[in-house]
Amino acid sequence: MVRERMPRMTDSGVRLAAMDAQRVDVQLISPSPSHYHYWADEETAEKVCRLANEATAAHCSAAPDRLRGLGLVPLQHPDLMVRALDDALDQGLGRSGDFQPRSGAGTHRSGLRAFWARAEATGALVFLRPFGCTLDERLDRWYLPNTVGQPTENAVALPHLIFSGVLDRHPGLKPVAAHGGGCLPTHIGRGDEGRASAPARARTPPSPSAPTSSRPTSWTRTGTPAVSCVSP
DSSP states (O other): OHHHHHHHHHOHHHHHHHHHHHTOOOEEEOOOGGGOOTTOOHHHHHHHHHHHHHHHHHHHTTSTTTEEEOOOOOTTOHHHHHHHHHHHHHTTSTTEEOOOOOTTOOTTOGGGHHHHHHHHHHTOEEEEOOOSOTTGGGGOSTTHIIIIIHHHHHHHHHHHHHHTTHHHHOTTOEEEESGGGTTHHHHHHHHHHHHHHOHHHHHOOSSSSOOOOSOHHHHHHTTOSEEOSOOO
């Protein structure tokens, strides 16, 4: 299946023809999750992100008005993330940074504060796209890691952004979640109920981050975080 579709993902001419056939005006182009390489040390990770950014920019240069690129940052090395984001922006990738977290990574953790601040200051789009799932053997068949697991990871990552207060501290942040945001869009009201019925548990995260002062549903009304409306 992937082999048959590879030309549409790697050949800009084939991609544009497919977009024309589907009446798609603009696409956001991001590196594949296969480029995450969370095993990589700092030097290797920085090189991987730089090369991925350069290749994405080159692909989009065929039609910059229709192909908008997203860069890649090394989540396993928080100290490098701001530099990688700046590199993505310098490559002309539509002022968009692609923050693609590994499975189970805490989007609220204190090591990411500088990245969130820089992303807000530059107006970068932050695309949260998981790779894999932490449920392991419970999803070891029937392609469940993809169909169930990855939306689940988004459903976990987004509440961490909300409840930890990241969005309160950075109201200009532009996070966009893949896979429809998991169950969050349809279950966000449970977050409000959790704050009302169990405030101590709902408002005290196991981290130095200040908890949110806002009702979770108040963020969805502003369109933050945004979620992809097409969830293949």
